[in-house]
Amino acid sequence: MKAEAVRRSSHKIAQVRDRRDSRWDDHRRARREQLVQATLAAVSRHGAGVGMEEIAAEAGTSKTVVYRHFADRSELHVAVCGRVAEQLLAKLREAMESSDEPREMVAAAITTYLAFLEADPELYRFVVQQSPDRPAADPIDNLSHLVGEQVAALMTEALERAGQETAAAGPWGHGLVGLVRSAADWWLRAERPMIRSELAAHLTDLAWAGLSGVVPPVRPSKEEL
Missing domain, CATH: 1.10.10 (Arc Repressor Mutant, subunit A)
Incomplete structure (x- = not known):
């Protein structure tokens, strides 16, 4: 007891x-x-x-x-990056799911990314700024990976619908993200020498010039025929 x-x-x-x-x-x-x-x-x-x-x-x-x-400024910076990553990824997902046409999906994603930057360029600079104590695996790098994975998944779906091999969807998706992020960083550093819509159009044209040769158009459904 x-x-x-x-x-x-x-x-x-x-x-x-x-x-x-x-x-x-x-x-x-x-x-x-x-x-x-x-x-x-x-x-x-x-x-x-x-x-x-x-x-x-x-x-x-x-x-x-x-x-x-x-623990330090770096840890706080990572937490802020995580918040920004969540917000941006949600907007990009919504934009890319707004159409079944691959070119329109690419254009929507690029426009959304640039709009997010332009809405608060100082916050974007804060997120991407480099520092000696910045962790190797920080959220903004992870964000680029997540967005690349999502674009790759959408390309995979387009290729599957066309009955084609999907192995190239991964490098295409991540390559597109790298292109847009690098150009967007230049755009901010150069104090936005052109309006956002022009930059978005240029990047869409450049990206699609390559993708259009390898990503097939969406086949119409039976109801649309």
């Missing part, structure tokens, strides 16, 4: 600790989200070169508190 009482008592203590740990985890996640949001606001206010003091001020706290939740 005594052993059973001890066991029950230990179980109750463990439950209390679990609830406390859970509440702390929830608080920590919420606080990290608040600090990420404050960083986004600080970047919008001060630009890509925003400092930790300005971020802390935007959050209404001190740098010491920020460092309780993020």
